[in-house]
Amino acid sequence: MATDVHRPVNHQVTEEPTAEASTAEEPKRDASKAEAPRPAQAVRVEGLTRSFDGRAVIDDLRLDVRAGEFVALLGRSGCGKSTLLRILAGLDRDIEGTVLVPRRKAVAFQAPRLMPWKKVWRNVLLGLPGKPARAVADQALGEVGLSHRTDAWPKTLSGGEAQRASLARALVREPDLLLLDEPFGALDALTRIKAQRLVGELWQRRGCAVLLVTHDVEEAVLLADRVLVMDEGVIAHEQAIDLDRPRDITDPRFAEIRGQLLERLGVDTAAEAA
């Protein structure tokens, strides 16, 4: 992948969250070895509290994400998982506590949120520093399989296409942390399977840390290295998923992990346990 084209400002945008981050700068660029453990951290959150009208939605939360790690965040609706993502994205700064994130981070929301008045390729380049060439956008759109729609108006895209464009817009920023807020929630079942597969592939190729907020347990187990369950404002449960990739949802171990997580989320899975 054309890293140099993407990153004309490479030298100055080194990452900063913690002191030890800079020591592991080199191995991180090697995207092909996404599975290799890295000491560097992509996210460090400590003592995070976020209150709405005196009610703490996030209460003294602690979270660490390693560089290059794929973390899925599960939780019932209203448990604060989307709030946490917004905080990590820097969109909600009304917080207490320590939050350290990479400077280069990108978000893909549940709705694609493309600017309808900009063609797809302009949407992809929006907000990039300098005057990036169109080829940069074309390359990113090619990576998500959308080369044929670069010149389209966003409103003419199908739901899956728009979501892929949104993904390209996030990836073109070469993020060290990719935040995904239920990005497949609005897609139909078939498109969702394809999109999940795409995200898995892109993550393995890019090697960036990913935080995926979702309410779909299967999706979380399918994609993540580690699944976190959020409840009452904290990470209530954590589960490493050490299944080999690509994962098979018919694998009994898959079903077992899925069942455990569902139970954690308060869904009765007696039928599966039996």
Next chain:
Amino acid sequence: MSISHAPPDSPETDISETSHPNAAEPTALGPVPVLPLDLEPIVPTSSRHTRVPRWLRRTTGPVLLLVLWQLLSSTGVLTADVLASPGRIAQVAGDLISDGSLTSAMTTSLQRVAGGLLLGGLIGTGLALVAGLFRIGEDIVDAPVQMLRTVPFVGLIPLFIIWFGIGEAPKIAIITLGVTFPLYLNVYAGIRGVDAQLIEAGESLGLSRWGLVRHVILPGALPGAMTGLRYSLGISWLALVFAEQVNADSGIGFLMVQARDFLRTDVIVVCLIVYAFLGLLADFIVRSLERLLLQWRPTFTGR
């Protein structure tokens, strides 16, 4: 008999029946013979009324009205003092154009409208930007503008005459005033109506404040601005009529006032037609602008 129970090696009888239902007779759906259904054809809409083209049907009404008008005038039922005949009006229009008086009147009026639109457009858009983009601007600008807009602008003509005399200034001022408010309201509402999710997305993409304004807020406010422009153009003609009928010495309004004094209904009707024509022209301009600027909208069907 059911398909699910059929052995896999003998699909012949059951499946040939179900998968080719149109090959068989419509009555052979089940084992019990069914009486033939009474089918009726659904006639395509397009094939029913093809004799008279639509444009011709639509022009029939106005043409009939014109013919009736001409008949009433020719038979003397409608005297020229009340309303001149269509033929007479066409003739007068020709005269007015050939001696240049209509053209010069139109030029004067158009200049007034253009001046008022320009001034009002600048003021209305400027105020809307200040009020829409800055919270302090909203606090300072919005309340007085909302108060002022409840005053009927035509009611200010006497005051404007005292302030600006009877030259061009009060006329342009009236048009400016009329144009400012609809533009202000719509641009302001457009800015405030921009999808908060898009603004958030812009922020997450690292856009600066000015970048947000330029790439998200202003384009998002454009549909509202176009609506405002359309209202403004409509009101500008209205304001022009009012402004020109109060001590004007040139322009279409002046032509009408003069015609009234001489009971020239033909000239008055010609002027009215000119007003209508200019209104259509203004609408055409806005439509073209929308077509150009809002082509990203999925609702756009103008092409």
